[in-house]
Amino acid sequence: MDRKITVALAGNPNTGKTTVFNNLTGARQHVGNWPGVTVEKREGNREHKGTSIHVVDLPGVYSLTAYSLDELIARRFILEEKPDLVANVVDASNLERNLYLTTQLLEMGIPVVLVLNMMDMARSRGYQIDPEKLSSLLGVPVVPCVASRSEGTAEVLDAIVAAAEAHRPGVSLNYGREIEHAVGSLEELLRDRPLPHRATPRWTAIKLLEDDEDMIEGHEEITGDAAVSEAREKSLAHLKSVYGEEAETVIADARYGFISGLMKDVVRKPSIERVTASDQIDKIVLNRWLGIPLFLAVLYGLFQVAFTLSVPFMDWIDAGFGWLADQAGGVEGWFGALLRDGIIGGLGSVLVFVPVIFLLYIALSILEDCGYMARAAFVMDRLMHKIGLHGRSFVPMMLGFGCNVPAIMATRTIENPKDRLVTILVNPLMSCGARLPVYALLAGAFFTAHQGLVVFSMYAIGIILAILLAWVFRKRLVRGESGHFVMELPPYRMPTIKGVAVHTWERGRSFLTRAGTIIFGIVLVIWALDYTGALEPIGRAVAPIFGPAGFGQWQSAVTLVFGILAKEVVVGTFGTLLATGEAGIGAALGSQLGWTPLIAYAFMVMTLIYVPCMATIAVTRRETGSWKWTFFMIGYTLILGWLLATLIYQIGRLFVG
Amino acid sequence: MPLGLAQPGECIEILKIRGGHGFRRRLAEMGLTSGSRVRVISNGRPGPVVLEIKGSRLAIGHGATHKIHVRHCSGAAMPA
Numbered sequence: 001m002d003r004k005i006t007v008a009l010a011g012n013p014n015t016g017k018t019t020v021f022n023n024l025t026g027a028r029q030h031v032g033n034w035p036g037v038t039v040e041k042r043e044g045n046r047e048h049k050g051t052s053i054h055v056v057d058l059p060g061v062y063s064l065t066a067y068s069l070d071e072l073i074a075r076r077f078i079l080e081e082k083p084d085l086v087a088n089v090v091d092a093s094n095l096e097r098n099l100y101l102t103t104q105l106l107e108m109g110i111p112v113v114l115v116l117n118m119m120d121m122a123r124s125r126g127y128q129i130d131p132e133k134l135s136s137l138l139g140v141p142v143v144p145c146v147a148s149r150s151e152g153t154a155e156v157l158d159a160i161v162a163a164a165e166a167h168r169p170g171v172s173l174n175y176g177r178e179i180e181h182a183v184g185s186l187e188e189l190l191r192d193r194p195l196p197h198r199a200t201p202r203w204t205a206i207k208l209l210e211d212d213e214d215m216i217e218g219h220e221e222i223t224g225d226a227a228v229s230e231a232r233e234k235s236l237a238h239l240k241s242v243y244g245e246e247a248e249t250v251i252a253d254a255r256y257g258f259i260s261g262l263m264k265d266v267v268r269k270p271s272i273e274r275v276t277a278s279d280q281i282d283k284i285v286l287n288r289w290l291g292i293p294l295f296l297a298v299l300y301g302l303f304q305v306a307f308t309l310s311v312p313f314m315d316w317i318d319a320g321f322g323w324l325a326d327q328a329g330g331v332e333g334w335f336g337a338l339l340r341d342g343i344i345g346g347l348g349s350v351l352v353f354v355p356v357i358f359l360l361y362i363a364l365s366i367l368e369d370c371g372y373m374a375r376a377a378f379v380m381d382r383l384m385h386k387i388g389l390h391g392r393s394f395v396p397m398m399l400g401f402g403c404n405v406p407a408i409m410a411t412r413t414i415e416n417p418k419d420r421l422v423t424i425l426v427n428p429l430m431s432c433g434a435r436l437p438v439y440a441l442l443a444g445a446f447f448t449a450h451q452g453l454v455v456f457s458m459y460a461i462g463i464i465l466a467i468l469l470a471w472v473f474r475k476r477l478v479r480g481e482s483g484h485f486v487m488e489l490p491p492y493r494m495p496t497i498k499g500v501a502v503h504t505w506e507r508g509r510s511f512l513t514r515a516g517t518i519i520f521g522i523v524l525v526i527w528a529l530d531y532t533g534a535l536e537p538i539g540r541a542v543a544p545i546f547g548p549a550g551f552g553q554w555q556s557a558v559t560l561v562f563g564i565l566a567k568e569v570v571v572g573t574f575g576t577l578l579a580t581g582e583a584g585i586g587a588a589l590g591s592q593l594g595w596t597p598l599i600a601y602a603f604m605v606m607t608l609i610y611v612p613c614m615a616t617i618a619v620t621r622r623e624t625g626s627w628k629w630t631f632f633m634i635g636y637t638l639i640l641g642w643l644l645a646t647l648i649y650q651i652g653r654l655f656v657g
Numbered sequence: 658m659p660l661g662l663a664q665p666g667e668c669i670e671i672l673k674i675r676g677g678h679g680f681r682r683r684l685a686e687m688g689l690t691s692g693s694r695v696r697v698i699s700n701g702r703p704g705p706v707v708l709e710i711k712g713s714r715l716a717i718g719h720g721a722t723h724k725i726h727v728r729h730c731s732g733a734a735m736p737a
Contacts, residue, residue, distance in 0.1 A: 012666075036726075038728065062686045062687060063682075063686035065682055065686070067679055067682055067683065094711070094712045095712070096688070096711035096712055097688045097710070097711045097712065097713050100686060100688065140681060211678070212719045219721070244692070248681075248682065248693070249681070249685065249690060252682075252686070253690050253692065254692055254710075256690065256693070270733075278714070279698060279714075281697065282698070282707070282714075283699070286699055286701075286703060287684060288702070290702050301716065310699065334690060374716075377716075378705055378707075378716045379720050381701075381705045381716070381719060382701055382704035382705065382719055385704075385718065385719045385720060389716045390719070390720065391705065391718055392718075415683070440658065482674065484680050484717075484718055484720055484721035484724070485716070485717070485718025485719070485720065485721060486683055486684060486715065486716070486717055486718065486721060487715070487716045487718075488687065488713055488714065488716070489707060489711075489714040489715070489716050490714075491714070505735075530662040533728055583713065
């Protein structure tokens with residue numbers, strides 16, 4: 001019979017853990033959520049030498065304290081689900097820091113397989129690593145590999161199967177006499193008491209000394225025990241008097257002490273560290289004067305490239321839908337109208353933007369994979385500090401260019417709750433991929449000569465407003481001390497085609513499924529309402545509000561109302577209401593609705609700012625846990641969008657008549 | 658001196674880290690504890706500082722640089 005084992009994949013961020021996971025599981029993956037939280041959970045299966053291996057990818061963490069949600073998830077999985085072993089992916093070129101997590105895994109007493117990834121990088125830096133020696137010193141199997149080139153996958157699988165068979169934990173770290181004494185006496189007390197999560201007494205004792213929040217606050221049965229809490233306090237006071245530091249710091253130092261001992265035995269480094277290419281690039285990228293202009297240039301270049309390259313693809317798709325509409329030309333009656341104006345017109349006008357959205361996602365994925373995204377956060381830190389946030393808030397904002405939903409989830413990495421709330425509140429101002437079709441359509445129709453610039457201006461307005469509002473919110477609404485920015489800058493890496501493809505697909509997939517389901521559904525509903533004449537009254541009721549902004553026609557009002565469901569719908573709705581395909585919308589807006597470039601621009605600004613889409617509203621509610629802040633977000637975006645669109649239209653009219 | 662005053666290229670030793678529990682723990686897991694020696698890669702002045710620590714590059718935000726007290730490494734060369 002087949003043996004079944006469960007392997008948890010753990011490791012620091014930027015160690016290529018996801019690539020290892022993909023190599024191990026191949027295409028047989030399942031992406032879901034961890035129970036109760038919106039953190040993505042990846043699982044996959046693999047048969048290897050008669051063993052069926054279930055691999056669970058834990059969130060990337062630096063440590064297993066209970067300090068952030070990711071860490072808590074990783075730790076609880078190991079303790080509660082009891083995987084047969086943990087495959088710990090470490091970056092061989094950055095071994096010392098990576099082994100910190102390894103020491104914590106060893107403490108938990110679970111069998112570990114150390115996956116020494118990025119051996120090529122380590123070699124190119126002149127590091128000589130002795131895996132066998134590392135293995136004997138840690139007491140766990142060590143397997144070198146280069147996941148980005150799929151080297152060593154079979155060896156990793158072999159080691160996993162063998163280690164699950166042997167089921168042997170690695171070495172136990174020695175923290176030095178004083179700490180060991182304290183751990184020992186607590187361990188003795190804990191031995192015959194029921195422990196949480198099936199943890200070992202030693203691990204529990206260490207956590208108690210480390211002042212671990214999850215342990216101290218979450219386990220009344222242990223901390224409420226008079227004997228235990230008394231022993232703990234006595235030990236802590238004693239250690240403080242001996243070392244002059246918190247026990248927590250002493251324990252961290254002991255772990256690094258152990259690691260640096262290992263490093264001396266296992267790794268030979270060149271006597272003079274070369275100045276790495278990464279540092280050379282950073283001299284320019286992080287330069288205090290060049291940093292911000294360079295960042296803006298990168299952003300601008302990104303949009304220009306995405307737009308220029310997508311034009312031929314868009315023409316093909318447009319021609320394809322045009323041909324389809326011609327074929328449907330002969331169909332009579334309401335069904336013909338549904339086919340032409342509803343399905344082909346509505347869906348076609350959304351799908352035509354697939355190339356530009358995918359190109360934008362490719363560009364974002366390249367920026368992320370090559371390591372520039374972390375630098376952007378760094379470059380913006382000084383500016384962000386002025387508005388009461390810090391650089392870390394900038395990464396979720398950049399991700400908002402893709403989609404605000406994952407971007408808002410990404411704010412989890414911001415530890416300070418106030419910083420996090422403000423970052424969530426301004427995130428919808430970062431113009432997402434779904435709003436791009438609206439800009440692309442209107443800029444293409446009304447600003448032929450300056451398309452790229454006009455679209456770029458939308459993104460720029462979004463960023464500027466986000467920064468201004470974050471400052472206002474931080475000053476007036478969510479006051480208080482801001483958290484601190486500490487972030488690893490991963491070395492620059494050449495992005496791999498596979499990696500970029502995977503990331504692009506992860507982002508783009510949702511646009512396609514949305515286009516096929518929600519957006520298609522909404523467009524059909526709109527068509528039906530329009531066909532039966534129910535749409536016009538709705539539009540006429542709302543339209544006067546938008547009069548001062550120039551787009552007070554009932555059709556425009558309808559698109560904005562339905563655009564709240566999903567912003568892509570704005571374009572599709574125009575397609576349906578004006579009974580034309582994407583290519584004809586621009587002309588029809590001019591001839592049927594009397595739009596001028598000024599109105600088009602005001603409308604674009606409105607689309608950028610007003611009420612985030614349903615999915616964003618839902619994720620805001622979930623992540624803030626507050627209806628108050630969710631409604632606040634809806635309210636301020638609506639008012640701000642209207643005000644700005646009106647201002648642009650009214651002031652612009654003075655100049656262009 | 659506060660970390661914010663360190664010059665690029667210098668070897669510095671961390672003396673004391675002020676600030677909350679979480680902040681110190683975050684730094685510890687990134688490899689920055691008092692007593693550790695690091696190299697300053699760049700300093701925005703005012704702005705974030707990049708340190709080389711145990712082979713990785715760590716960016717420390719403007720606000721945080723005031724909370725970390727350091728001194729120049731005495732005599733001995735940088736640990737490899």
